[in-house]
Amino acid sequence: MEIKNLKTYFPTRGSKIGKKNYLKAVDDVSLTIYKGETLGIVGESGSGKSTLGRTILQLVKPTEGSIIFEDNHLENLSGQTLQSFRNQMQMVFQDPFGSLNPRMKIGNIIEEPIKLQMKLSRAERKNRVKELIQKVGLSEEALNKYPHEFSGGQRQRIGIARALSINPKFIIADEPVSALDVSIQSQVLNLMMDLQEEFNLTYLFISHDLSVVKHISDRVAVMYLGRIVEIATKESLYENPLHPYTKALLSAIPVVNFEEKREEIPISGELPSNTNPPVGCAFHTRCPFAMEKCKNERPLLKVVNHNQQVACFLHDSEHKVTSETSETKKELVES
Amino acid sequence: MKRYAKNINLVVGSIIIFGFFLMMIVSFFYTPYDVTAMDIPNKLKAPNTEHIFGTDEFGRDIFSRILVGSQTAFVVGLLTVIIGVVFGVTIGGIAGFIGGWVDELFMRLMDALMAFPGIILALMLVAVFGPGIVNTSIALGIIAIPNIARVARSGFVQHKEAEYVMAARLIGVKPLKIMFKHILPNVSSQIIVAASIAFAIAMLAEAALSYLGLGVQPPDPSWGRMLKDAQAYLIGSPWYTYAPGGAITILVLGLYMLSNAIRDIMDPRSKA
Incomplete structure (x- = not known):
């Protein structure tokens, strides 16, 4: 799965004639x-992570750029062509209360995608639904x-069962645990990791919680x-x-161990508006290391070492030294 | 059940509506007198043991005519609601679900329809199509459409961005099926409330139209028409107006109470 120069802009209200605001x-x-x-x-909220996920699945049409799935x-x-790809890419939603239709029984919720997208007989379908509900750790009685008879964690499991029902290869999880208690979060995360192993799934895991992401992600x-400011292995x-x-984000994670020495990087101010983002580097208004260059030029994502790409002028010079090695690394991973 | 028992609107409203409903059912099989049988010597009799609501200017039993008149009221109310709900939900649902210019076009049409005072529009339609039970219902149904369409639209707008709708789109459910199978059941409570109010308005409007002589035509008995006939004898036989006037008032009161109660029960936000 490759995403190239993807842009999703929403026109805003009140734009003047001849000059549209986005x-x-x-x-x-x-x-x-x-x-x-x-x-x-x-x-953080408003950084576009959910929109990115939705754009990949074409729930929101991209303004520009391409999404390439298996070439x-x-x-x-x-229409049908899009659906054939959506069958391989499903989504687990954020809100366990909003993502299941309150007027449908759980069995029907899980069966519906199978009915629509797989050619199975009635009995085969029922069997598959039973299998799925057990896979996610719920009993057949469910x-x-x-939906209102279940807790948030159980509903999220049902949402996962629905997403898995048509054997997708790729799952976009849009903050699947952010609405859950911490104790339930780990259960759902572990379930997702077990399922990944069993069905050989690829996840795009969206979250605002750094510790949750650390638990489940490879990169x-x-x-x-x-914009993506940094991408690296975990x-x-x-x-x-x-x-x-x-x-700054990492230094903001609260710690239990107070003896551990940590560098505090404070950032001040609010997230600038999406309708009128800062010129140059989007972060320069709040960056403690901002230079003159950051206000004028937009830094591009550059390979810094084997495992890391970053969009920041501070790391520009190191780029030339390591670019070659990371190219080879990339080839290795892709093959 | 206990908290419903405390709801005065619900209890009184259901008793009234159930009472009238029972009356209507009974009137199909039994009335004390034949509704069209004239008995001139006994005309305009005050209520007595033989005619509990008295007799009209042709000596017909008023109680029997009230019983049969309830059929007309229910038939007109029901037909009106069916027309209003079928078209209102379709128009409002499409407008809310598709949005954009379709929404704009449909809702402005509804606004145009609403701009007419209801009874004037009904008069106009009846004048064009002619009076009678069915035509009256059609006219009243058209008046009921905009209100129901607005309620349906707001419900569809609210639900179309819900995550369960997005999930349905992802698994390839067709838009029409999303509208009617996924969203409609979640909007139905609001529509039921709007429909019950439309039912009350329709009954009242039918009485008004018949009173003006444009609604239900003789020989079909109608409460509004009886009220009009009674008007001529208001000084000499005032009791003649009590029965049809009282029937209309009590039935509409019961319907409003019931629709208020339904709204309170279905909408968790309005805890009275």
């Missing part, structure tokens, strides 16, 4: 997601109940105002964050 929810994002991995996406372009597809991308990102924004 809310740049996703602004020039390029990503590669490898088969079988979990790519975590973190960012097929997905953008501008519609099938005859309505992590950090988003700020619709280990490098958490041990050696390069972008000032990533550093």
